[in-house]
Amino acid sequence: MKIEHLNFRYRQNDRLIFDDLSFNLVQGKTHFLLGMNGEGKSTLLDAFAGLLNVDAAILNPIQRNEILYQIQGVPILSTIKGKDLAELILCGSGQYRSGDLSPEMCSELFDDPSALRKITYLWDMQYGKMSPGERRWLTIVLYCLIDKSLYLFDEPTAGVDLYSGMQIAQSIRRLQERRGKTVVYATHQLQDLKWFEDYQVHVLDKGKIIIDENERHWIQACRENKMPICVRIIDEWEMS
């Protein structure tokens, strides 16, 4: 899928969110979308998902039923258990039956046996009693079990500890490595990139993609670019 010449502003806001933006989603690759808060990362994901009316040229669009979109902070009834959440998400996708569900079905997503123990532990725990990191991790693990063509993750590791963040990133990495899926991963947490090997980095700033490079060249491209956001990214990358 490719978006060309995307211009967008919200109806009641004069600020131009995207200014002649172009973005090429390479099939089977993980695309990191970096940018400061409020730069339009989530809005760009909405554009990929076909939720915005935009006049951009969209080549090879992906149908809505082939997209999975993880959204930040959706409230779920606190009394449901982990297995009920699994039923809601997995059976709700139409790809699983209630009788198929068990913690063991998640084992393909992990190398670490402690992750499976954690899933088993959360399976019978009420959603409201899980920590925010556990909720986020369990939800994303369940998303990764659904078979779609394009996966959109909006700040999947925001507000979770480093270890849970690593587990979330590993689950997402499997989508590309083992199943060849296309992933768009919007984040402002640079340490997430360290869990991936083959990816493309897109830096969004003032409505434009100012960096579009692969895992080997993106940091050099940031060094050569003197925009303040690139300076901040370099500082953060070197600290992390």
Next chain:
Amino acid sequence: MNTFPLVKHFLRVMMYYKINLIFTLGVPIGSIIYTMRPFIFHTSDQQIVQNHVFYWISYMVVLYAIINSGPSLVVLREDQFLKMFLFISGNVCSIIYAKYISQFILLTLSVLILDILSCFLFDLPIIKLLIQSFLLIILSSPPIFFLFLFFAALRLRQETMIPLTNILIFCFIFMSVNQINRALSFINPIDYAFQIARFLFDGTSIHGFQIWLSITITCFYLFIGLFSLKKIQFLPIFRN
């Protein structure tokens, strides 16, 4: 079928907020007992009592629809649950279908309780009343649920929705109690459902004009619902 887990989830949510039962079941039971108190445990004019029961079933049909149709979708939209599930299930129809089924199940249970209690108190024929009540909710519930879908097509905040629906339900009761004008059943769904009950079970007062009016209103409600389905919004208002 990917609707079943959603139906289960929505039923859980509805049972969690038990306070709604006061309005959906408590008010009709309280009103019937209060207004028909001279007939309790006495042989009475069954037609009068039955009409009263059918009026409050009409109220329940409208109240369940107004709580679980468009206004509920607005809450799901603002919580981003609608957007999340749009991509998990692949289409919005399964969400709306699940909403309808879940409210229909609880409506049927509430009507069952009301019927059994009325039969016990007023010596009504239970089988006949149960069949008639079920017929009434089967016929009147889908168009009324469709009518209230129009809320989901409007750019309304969830904070606006609760007072608005409360005001609407009081207006509907006021209009139906005062019988201002038959043509008002175009905008008063309680009158519409009650008219259906009268056509079905009170054959003496049927006029050709009333039948055509009810058919016209049914088509009008369904048309509004179909139009709203096309215009339904998925992105929360706070984001744009």
